Structure formats: structure tokens, C-alpha cells
Amino acid sequence: MPKMTPSTLRIGYRYRPGRLAANYDAVVIGSGMGGLTTAAMLSDLGWKVCVLEQHYTAGGYTHTYERNGYEWDVGVHYIGEVGAKTRSRQMFDYLSDGKLEWAPMDEEYDRFYIGDKVFNAKAGKQKFRDNLIRQFPGEEKAIDRYLKLLDKVGKALPAYGMKRVFGFWHYVAMWPYLLMKSSSFLFKNTYDVLSRLTDDQELIAVLCGQWGNMGLPPKQSTFLMHAMIVRHYLHGGYYPVGGSWRIADSIIPKIQAAGGEVFTYARVENIVVENGKVTGVKMKDGHYIACQCVISSAGVGNTFQQLLSANIAEKSGYKQKLKSVEPSFSHLGIYIGLKSTAEELKLPKTNFWIYPNSDYDSAVERFIENQDAPFPVVYISFPSAKDPDYVVRHPGTATIEIVAPAPYQWFEKWRDETWGKRGEDYDAFKAKLGERLMAHLYDKLPELRGKVDYYEVSTPLSTNWFASYQRGELYGLAHTPGRMKQKWLRPKTTIPGLWLTGQDILTCGVTGAMMAGMLTTTSIVGIRKIAPLMKRIYS
Numbered sequence: 001m002p003k004m005t006p007s008t009l010r011i012g013y014r015y016r017p018g019r020l021a022a023n024y025d026a027v028v029i030g031s032g033m034g035g036l037t038t039a040a041m042l043s044d045l046g047w048k049v050c051v052l053e054q055h056y057t058a059g060g061y062t063h064t065y066e067r068n069g070y071e072w073d074v075g076v077h078y079i080g081e082v083g084a085k086t087r088s089r090q091m092f093d094y095l096s097d098g099k100l101e102w103a104p105m106d107e108e109y110d111r112f113y114i115g116d117k118v119f120n121a122k123a124g125k126q127k128f129r130d131n132l133i134r135q136f137p138g139e140e141k142a143i144d145r146y147l148k149l150l151d152k153v154g155k156a157l158p159a160y161g162m163k164r165v166f167g168f169w170h171y172v173a174m175w176p177y178l179l180m181k182s183s184s185f186l187f188k189n190t191y192d193v194l195s196r197l198t199d200d201q202e203l204i205a206v207l208c209g210q211w212g213n214m215g216l217p218p219k220q221s222t223f224l225m226h227a228m229i230v231r232h233y234l235h236g237g238y239y240p241v242g243g244s245w246r247i248a249d250s251i252i253p254k255i256q257a258a259g260g261e262v263f264t265y266a267r268v269e270n271i272v273v274e275n276g277k278v279t280g281v282k283m284k285d286g287h288y289i290a291c292q293c294v295i296s297s298a299g300v301g302n303t304f305q306q307l308l309s310a311n312i313a314e315k316s317g318y319k320q321k322l323k324s325v326e327p328s329f330s331h332l333g334i335y336i337g338l339k340s341t342a343e344e345l346k347l348p349k350t351n352f353w354i355y356p357n358s359d360y361d362s363a364v365e366r367f368i369e370n371q372d373a374p375f376p377v378v379y380i381s382f383p384s385a386k387d388p389d390y391v392v393r394h395p396g397t398a399t400i401e402i403v404a405p406a407p408y409q410w411f412e413k414w415r416d417e418t419w420g421k422r423g424e425d426y427d428a429f430k431a432k433l434g435e436r437l438m439a440h441l442y443d444k445l446p447e448l449r450g451k452v453d454y455y456e457v458s459t460p461l462s463t464n465w466f467a468s469y470q471r472g473e474l475y476g477l478a479h480t481p482g483r484m485k486q487k488w489l490r491p492k493t494t495i496p497g498l499w500l501t502g503q504d505i506l507t508c509g510v511t512g513a514m515m516a517g518m519l520t521t522t523s524i525v526g527i528r529k530i531a532p533l534m535k536r537i538y539s
């Protein structure tokens, strides 16, 4: 096993048929947070698990990559609820054997530029409240009612998660509890719920200032998801010390300790089903890996449209079910390198969210119709400022990342071209979009003009190429009210031996995918077997 160092940033073991063990208890497709969590928990319960990852490095959206001496994360900008002994923090500590450390962001973790006004969110429930009231002095009642609703959602969440695991009889037994914990407003759209609290459109815009974290503006998203995200960051944002690649790097040893492995360059071509039961997977190189249990963390779209034969997807009912959900939006990423440190450049540990105005939904509509309309949201993150270890790994440098939405259709005509060779028209289109986004950075931080050494632009086709999301979707399935109610989005499938995990099962986000991994493990081994492990994790 080669030693992994930050300079290679390639974690996992390169797949070769000869490197496979003889008999795995389970195969996990995809090494994102959902797949790794399931694999690690099963390993702890004595299973030998083989994780197969098509990319050159493990971690899914938590991986990082290096170019020209810089290192960028691709899907982790900040994580909440890890600054104290919360359920999430205990789970991260368990998975990483306490090796994953977290660095707090600034107290002002999010700054919202809405038109020509600036608002922000501050860490800590009381500070969050007081800060909102300072910005909207006439709205104290509405703000307090809003915070109460967030608490209500918090209380409903365990029931929402548990429902995905229960079999029929559990469900019947728990029905009174589930009923008590469910409220009709959970599945209403965010804007409807908020506009019952206040008429102030600017306050609504500030409360929804993080809509990019789940990919849907307030008139399209569900209040449940909105509330989960606001609650998640209420006590501030944190960044993994050493970079987001440390997440997978610190979990993999648990899988290896039980005889399992995480293989990279390992694309699964098909899930093999014989006589109605899963018997293994067929790799892209034609090799067959037999196992009794396959856990797919590759997204439900990929699982039922790409990895299973059309015949089986149809017969098992998933082809029809997929019609009730849609992919989340796709995005552009700008990865920027600077030849001075974050400290020298005075880069903040605060995320910037830049909006043309407070009507987010109309801005999205306009942008989809017209490429030249303003970006409905531009997000800027300063990872090298957030990670105290960055400067040790990459002395004298800093990085910045920009994320903005971009419809997949704009890029579809180049989808069959090879990465890096999509032609001059594609490069020119990318360059134009990149310049528009860089202008936002210089508008907010003009002192950076002339200091940028390098930048590159990723498109939804890059997401498709590296993470295998068919339409370059940012967060798997879109978090619409309809999706959040789908009962079939659960670990157990109707195909014996096939289980699902990852962001499509619960919600997007590293913590969402991690908790999905925990639910999947619970579904597979049963509540009785998981109980002692959960007791250990949450002691």
C-alpha cells in the first residue's frame, strides 16, 4: 500500500483485479461520505468491505486536487455542528478515530451582498438572533417566531430520518410518535412559510441567503431543507484542518483494519442481478466481483438508470419512481491561486454570497432564459484562509474558489468530448463565464487585482467527468417539497441485496451523506445489531 502524502493527494488504492481479496461481505459503489460511512460502520461490525471508486482519488465530493502548486477542495466549503460535542461531531470523531480536526471560521461565517446592501450571519444562536434584530429592528417578533420554527424542525428531524429505516411493523408501532413530530409546514415551500412571518422581502432574502447550500431558491425549496441548513450553521462554520481530503483519509483505515479496501480507478459498469437477487458487480474492465450485498452511493439516477439493466429498473418499479424527482442544478467553479498567503492578503474566513437583488426566484428564472442576465448567486470561499494547515503544505500561496449556477444544457453539446480537449469554442465560452465571475471577486476585493497567479474554470461537464453525475448535478436530486416526501428514497430497495446510501437518501451536505450512511448501516444490520455500536459512538 503506497504511503499517501499531501503532495500526491491521491488516496485509496489503485484498482487491479489481482489486488482484490477473495471474498467480500459487501461492495460499496462510490467513496463519497455516504459510501465511506457505510463501509466504515460495517467494517467495525466485522464485515469485509470493498469500496469501488471510479475517480483517481477517494472521497467523492470531499476530495481535493492539486495543480500548479495549489490545492482546492471541490465540494466542502464549510461544515456546521462540529464545534461542540454534537451528534455530528461524535460521528466524525468515531469515523476518523478522533483524527479529523476542525478549524472555526470567523464569527461572521456568511456575508450576504444583496443588491447594494450588505447583511451577515453570526455564529451562536443568541448572536444570530441579536444580529438579525440589529439589521431588522422592526422585525423582532417575526425573527423569534422564525427561530421557534427552526427548533420545531430540529425536534422533527430524528423522526424524519428514522422513517427511512423502519419496516412496516416499526412504522405502525411508532405511528403516534411520528405523527406528533411531523408538522404540515415542514413540506411547504420556504417562501410561503416565511411570508407568513413577515412582509419584509429583504428579511426573507437574508434568511434565505444560504439557498445555494441546497440549490433551490425559496419559492421552490422545502422549508424542512431550508431549516436544516440554517440550523446546521447556526453555531458557525468549520473547515477540516489539513483540507477536505483529510475526511476520507482519516476514515479509510477503519475499512482496511477489517480486511476491506478502497479502490480508485474502479468504475462499476453494472450491478449484476440473477434470479431477482444481487450477486455482485461487473467492472468496466469486465471483471466480476461476487458479493451478497451491494450498497450504491453513486446517486439514485446513476444506480437505476446506468448501473441496472433497463429491464430490472422497470420491473422493480424504480423507472417510474424516478419520474417523481429531478436532478439538482449544475454549477461553474473557479479555482484561483495567488502567490501570497491568506494572511498577507487579509483574506477572510467568511463566505461571500452575492445576489443581484432580493428576489432570488426571479433572478434564477431570468438567468436560465438568458445567459447574459446577471448570475442569480455568486458564492466566494477562501479555503486557504479557513485551513490553518494550508500554508504549511503550500507555503507562500493562497487560494480562492467561486461557485455559481449554470444550466447543464448550455454545455450539453460538448458532453461526448474528452476532458481537456473539448475544443476552442468550449474554452472560449468557459473563459467568458470565468471573466464574469472574476469581476465579482474584484468588485468585492479590488486589492486582489494583479495578485492572481492562476485560475481555471470547471463546468457541469467537469462534474460529470470527475464525479459521474449525469447532468453535472451539484447536490444529487433537487430538494423540492416533492422529493423530500418520497418514501422510496430509503436505504432498502425492492431488489434483494441492493441498498442505497449518500445524499439522495436523506439530504445533500457532507453531514447529510454521513447520516445517510448511518441509516443505511442500520437498515442492513438491523436495530438490534447497530444499538451497541451507536451506544459506543454517542457515549
Ligand SMILES: Cc1cc2nc3c(=O)[nH]c(=O)nc-3n(C[C@H](O)[C@H](O)[C@H](O)COP(=O)(O)OP(=O)(O)OC[C@H]3O[C@@H](n4cnc5c(N)ncnc54)[C@H](O)[C@@H]3O)c2cc1C
Binding pocket: 029, 030, 031, 032, 033, 034, 035, 052, 053, 054, 055, 059, 060, 061, 062, 074, 075, 076, 077, 078, 079, 266, 267, 268, 269, 297, 298, 299, 302, 331, 403, 466, 467, 468, 474, 475, 501, 502, 503, 504, 507, 508, 509, 510, 511, 513
Ligand atoms: C461545489 C460544491 C460545494 C459544496 N459545499 C458543501 C459544503 O460547504 N458543506 C457541505 O456539507 N456540503 C457541501 N457540498 C455537498 C456535499 O459535498 C455532498 O452533498 C456530499 O459530499 C455527497 O456525498 P455522497 O457520498 O452522497 O456523494 P459523492 O461525494 O458524490 O460520492 C459519490 C461517488 O460515487 C462515485 N461513482 C459514481 N458512479 C460510480 C461508478 N459507476 N463506479 C464507481 N464509482 C462511482 C463518484 O465518483 C463519487 O465519488 C458541496 C457540493 C458541491 C458540488
